[in-house]
Amino acid sequence: MARFTLPRDIYYGPGAISELKNLKGHKKAFVVTGGSSMKRGGFLQKVEDTLKEAGMEVQLFEGVEPDPSIETVFKGAKAMEEFGPDLIVAIGGGSPLDAAKAMWVFYEYPEKTFDDIKDPFTMPQLRKKAIFAAIPSTSGTASEVTAFSVITDYSTLIKYPLADFEITPDIAILDTDIPLTMPKKLTAHTGMDALTHAIEAYVATARSGFSDPLAIQAISDIYDSLVDSYNGDVEARGKMHIAQCLAGMAFSNALLGIAHSLAHKTGAEFEIPHGCCNAILLPYVIQYNSKVCMDRYATIAKAIGLPGNTDKQLVNALVDSIRELNRRLNIAPTYKENGVSEEKFKEKLDFIAENAVGDPCTGSNPRPIDVENMKKVLSCAY
Ligand code: NDP
Ligand code: MN
Incomplete structure (x- = not known):
């Protein structure tokens, strides 16, 4: 038995962020990003504006650090629980994309711990609460199409590579204007x-x-x-x-x-x-x-x-x-x-x-x- 899994939709090209408008029908979007690069480039604003134009209420979660920690993941998952999004949008490098994937898991299953999901391909079914769109800003990790998320436990210096097709994003948006600022x-x-x-x-x-x-x-x-x-x-x-x-x-x-x-x-x-x-x-x-x-x-x-x-x-x-x-x-x-x-x-x-x-x-x-x-x-x- 073998399986080959990809996101359902991939949008690409200059200005492709505006394709977020195709996600009409969702009510609440939770947007995850890193430090400040996406804000500086004006991309975060464009994401927020496009989602609002499509009729959604938007909440931002900023400040995911490079090589994201377990603590950041739980903080984000808690904020998701309070807000209740039906769409999660991650924009940034591999770090915010990976962090958002893990937040998504704990948003859908608040009772789970890292130990429950760390074995490859044992993740519970997602998408009961939200779907996931990823917008990469670096040209490397491809987290926008992968079944992986790398989260670090800084108390032990161990990197957890979470792996499951459940966390493959539903939508990837490759806006070729974004990597120009790298x-x-x-x-x-x-x-x-x-x-x-x-x-x-x-x-x-x-x-x-x-x-x-x-x-x-x-x-x-x-x-x-x-x-x-x-x-x-x-x-x-x-x-x-x-x-x-x-x-x-x-x-x-x-x-x-x-x-x-x-x-x-x-x-x-x-x-x-x-x-x-x-x-x-x-x-x-x-x-x-x-x-x-x-x-x-x-x-x-x-x-x-x-x-x-x-x-x-x-x-x-x-x-x-x-x-x-x-x-x-x-x-x-x-x-x-x-x-x-x-x-x-x-x-x-x-x-x-x-x-x-x-x-x-x-x-x-x-x-x-x-x-x-x-x-x-x-x-x-x-
Ligand atoms: P990061 O997401 O860690 O970002 C690194 C730095 O680049 C940050 O300071 C960020 O700034 C900045 N940055 C990102 N995009 C831009 C841009 N367009 N212009 C200017 N600055 C920018 O980098 P990577 O993408 O290399 O991700 C690395 C992480 O991904 C690691 O944790 C690694 O383990 C993981 N990984 C995941 C894989 C997967 O399949 N999921 C595969 C391979 C690696 P700011 O914070 O301000 O946005
Ligand atoms: Mn790699």
């Missing part, structure tokens, strides 16, 4: 996150004939547009916004691999942005996995026009091209060059490797891995 570094990090999603999805054990074409198209579009997008090209920014969404559709169903297992743990321990961790790890993960899926990586290399007569040459060309991409995006290629001291790295190595082996993304990695090998892969990236 600073360069955020564009680089989130873009490499998207590339890692597509490459990991293409080799993951749950890949399928549905996810493969999405992953390959995403990889090819990201190679075509990420550097130009980083350098501020407007058309390339729009293309990246769509490409990261294709990658999201692929990995939401095909799942991911050990670049993400390690990125989840190293991101929290070393305070390095999620996408930057993936950018550092991806070349080493490809080298480790290529023992069992060299042909798949070779297919990727061919699809983006890299040179090579054998699968091995093609995989080497792919690894080199990722290093080159990192250079052009000014992403330092190791943890050391990203400011992690040797002492701290050594002190945390065992803990991170053990936790990464237990991460849900490890189960779908094409090549099995134990703690010793996880330590080796991670050490290479230092």
Whole structure:
């Protein structure tokens, strides 16, 4: 048995926020966002105005922090309960989108705790109270189309990757005007996150004939547009916004691999942005996995026009091209060059490797891995 799930509607293009007017018939909209970027860009106001034009009462929940906490989620869920929305709209990066998804679960089931929902694909049925629309502002996580939400427990420094098709949004709105306001570094990090999603999805054990074409198209579009997008090209920014969404559709169903297992743990321990961790790890993960899926990586290399007569040459060309991409995006290629001291790295190595082996993304990695090998892969990236 296998399943492939996507949102019901995807609206896209410049100014696509105004498509919220199609959600007529709803009475109360609860809008979740991050710090101030969406307000500064005028996008939050546009969301509020459009919902009101469609006849809805609107309540805002602002201030979701990057890598959202359990506390923020419960605060939002409580505010939802008091307001009683039949539509939830999340606008922002992966953090506010993920936080809003988790708030939605606890709004529908106030009696549940994190422990009740932390096992993958055990979530109760949602949509009894509200449906969910997501408007991404970064071009990376694709939370607007995925079955995932990453919430951090800061008392234990553990990131809970909640996973269930129930939390796949109903509606995704890809307004290509929004990523235009991203600073360069955020564009680089989130873009490499998207590339890692597509490459990991293409080799993951749950890949399928549905996810493969999405992953390959995403990889090819990201190679075509990420550097130009980083350098501020407007058309390339729009293309990246769509490409990261294709990658999201692929990995939401095909799942991911050990670049993400390690990125989840190293991101929290070393305070390095999620996408930057993936950018550092991806070349080493490809080298480790290529023992069992060299042909798949070779297919990727061919699809983006890299040179090579054998699968091995093609995989080497792919690894080199990722290093080159990192250079052009000014992403330092190791943890050391990203400011992690040797002492701290050594002190945390065992803990991170053990936790990464237990991460849900490890189960779908094409090549099995134990703690010793996880330590080796991670050490290479230092
Ligand atoms: P965040 O949502 O964490 O946002 C990072 C920063 O970027 C914030 O300071 C935010 O500002 C700012 N920002 C966002 N959009 C813009 C914009 N258009 N212009 C200017 N500034 C902007 O970033 P990500 O999107 O990278 O999300 C990372 C999170 O997503 C992590 O918690 C990660 O674990 C998770 N994740 C989730 C996945 C999923 O499938 N659900 C997959 C992969 C990662 P402000 O707060 O002011 O808006
Ligand atoms: Mn990611």
